[in-house]
Amino acid sequence: MKKLMLMAALCLMGMAAQAQQNLSWGQGPQVASPDVHADNSVTFNLIAPEAQKVQITGDFLPPKKVEFGGNTYDAPNVVDLVKNEKGVWSFTTEPLKPELYTYNMIVDGVKIIDPLNVYNIRDINNLFSVLLIGGDQRTxxxxxxxxxxxxxxxxxxxxxxxxxxxxxxxxxxxxxxxxxxxxxxxxxxxxxxxxxxxxxxxxxxxxxxxxxxxxxxxxxxxxxxxxxxxxxxxxxxxxxxxxxxxxxxxxxxxxxxxxxxxxxxxxxxxxxxxxxxxxxxxxxxxxxxxxxxxxxxxxxxxxxxxxxxxxxxxxxxxxxxxxxxxxxxxxxxxxxxxxxxxxxxxxxxxxxxxxxxxxxxxxxxxxxxxxxxxxxxxxxxxxxxxxxxxxxxxxxxxxxx
The missing domain is CATH 3.40.50.1820 (Alpha/Beta hydrolase fold, catalytic domain)
Structure with a gap:
């Protein structure tokens, strides 16, 4: 009986270890997003080896100017991410001023939240990922x-x-x-x-x-x-x-x-x-x-x-x-x-x-x-x-x- 219990325990441990290996393997490259650097520049990463185009839009980017009704307004800007040989798309900003920023990824034309960032927020019917850079009295x-x-x-x-x-x-x-x-x-x-x-x-x-x-x-x-x-x-x-x-x-x-x-x-x-x-x-x-x-x-x-x-x-x-x-x-x-x-x-x-x-x-x-x-x-x-x-x-x- 003890021998059977020991064998069952070893099987369960092996299955758990295999599951952990599969989970780790399924995650692909271990990257973080957003990754805030010492100079307050930020690298955004997305693991999407099959994607054809990945972009990012957010209020950390300088707004683009649009004309409407004879007036000029600010509109969200968009930049491209670059894919490496491991299928990781990346973009690094210039050093950012302290602020609470919101952003989205755009994968082959579909706007999503950052899958590697657990912090997101709803504004009306949109979800945004959130990033806070402190360091001044206001923020x-x-x-x-x-x-x-x-x-x-x-x-x-x-x-x-x-x-x-x-x-x-x-x-x-x-x-x-x-x-x-x-x-x-x-x-x-x-x-x-x-x-x-x-x-x-x-x-x-x-x-x-x-x-x-x-x-x-x-x-x-x-x-x-x-x-x-x-x-x-x-x-x-x-x-x-x-x-x-x-x-x-x-x-x-x-x-x-x-x-x-x-x-x-x-x-x-x-x-x-x-x-x-x-x-x-x-x-x-x-x-x-x-x-x-x-x-x-x-x-x-x-x-x-x-x-x-x-x-x-x-x-x-x-x-x-x-x-x-x-x-x-x-x-x-x-x-x-x-x-x-x-x-x-x-x-x-x-x-x-x-x-x-x-x-x-x-x-x-x-x-x-x-x-x-x-x-x-x-x-x-x-x-x-x-x-x-x-x-x-x-x-x-x-x-x-």
Whole structure:
């Protein structure tokens, strides 16, 4: 009996060893991707011996310029990888500036994530591989550093106005659970096609807040990241609709429904969390569509927010024939009323090549004509997450002072 058990054990060990050998052999050449070098150049590799052409596209490449409607815009660039004798395709960049980069491989015309990089992220209906190069003060805010960490929760709430149970992402600062203190709140809104996961994942909001608070540069605060698509319960794949394909083409995005329902969010937060419930301790900000929402929520509720941030705001992009025309009517008169209430901060940020810069400049021209005080930041680049992370990093230290 013992002899039979020993033989069985040896057979199992042999089978396991053979399986490991087969697995190792099946992997082919042992390469890494992305491979970050000491000078911050990066080599991307792909094992694809049968492929005819492999390319890479990503925001680490200089954008190419495209003409549309008489205007020049930035567009993603593409470069070729080169195959070696082992069937490994490679491309090495110039030294890159510290930044959080996203990219894709393109294999014989098919866009894919990097199979050798386990870190990827969804933006609407696209998946991107992710690469973070630190090393300067700004991008180190995007890292998980050895500081006290806040808590990120996915929280469901009732929205009677929308007629749905909906989900929020809520960041509570380190110590919230035990401090007994009341905190100010930043309501942070995403762009079109995004959802309540956008700012915590693509925007690195939790890391930015953790690091700024730990450095004493930002006040401890709650950050409430909403889903601005009022027809949705929550982000795609995490609702009663099942694994529905994400899309930008959603109903009720910029026709007044979200702005009308927004007080439901504030009421829920102030009922559920230990927060300060006055204008001086509430802020609202958002990117693109979220900047559009932030503008109209604040000017239609001039006693609600003491701080307003517009990040590449989609000014004047409301849907025609919307169901709530009063939300968008008399915009300038409402802006005047907001400023008559003396907001502590009205902040505008946009990229030099953003397709919305003219709309933002028109808004600024009106503010200037009325001598309304605001803070303005213009950055390089266009309508991109790289800029929106900068804007959040610059905006939050100015709050609740």
């Amino acid at each position: 180190d805010l995007y890292k998980v550093n050895k500081v006290a960490h806040g808590t990120v929760s996915k929280v469901w709430y009732e929205s009677p106005t929308a007629g749905l149970t909906r989900r929020l992402t809520v960041y509570t600062p380190a110590g919230y659970e035990t401090s007994g203190k009341e905190y100010p709140v930043l309501y942070l809104l995403h762009g079109i096609g995004g959802d309540e996961n956008a700012w915590s994942e693509l925007g690195r909001a939790a890391q930015i807040l953790d690091n700024l608070i730990a450095q004493g540069k930002a006040e401890p605060m709650l950050v409430v990241m909403t889903n601005g698509n009022i027809s949705q319960e929550a982000c795609p794949g995490e609702t009663s609709e099942g694994f529905k394909v994400p899309t930008m083409m959603l109903p009720k995005t910029m026709e007044g429904s979200f702005e009308t329902a927004f007080p439901d969010v504030v009421k829920f937060i102030e009922k559920t969390y230990r927060v300060k419930k006055d204008k001086a301790h509430r802020a609202i900000a958002g990117l693109s569509m979220g900047g559009f929402h932030s503008l109209f929520i604040s000017i239609n509720n001039p006693d609600m927010f003491g701080y307003v941030g517009l990040f590449s705001a989609a000014v004047d992009q409301q849907q025609p024939n919307g169901g709530f025309p009063n939300i968008y009517a008399d915009r300038n008169a409402k802006i005047d009323k907001l400023f008559a209430k003396n907001p502590k901060l009205f902040w505008i940020g946009i990229g030099k090549t953003d397709f919305l810069i003219k709309n933002n400049n028109d808004l600024r021209a009106y503010l200037d004509s009325k001598h309304h005080k605001y803070t303005y930041l213009e950055t390089e680049g266009g309508h991109i997450w790289r800029n929106w992370r900068i804007y959040l990093s610059e905006f939050t230290p100015l709050l609740f002072k």
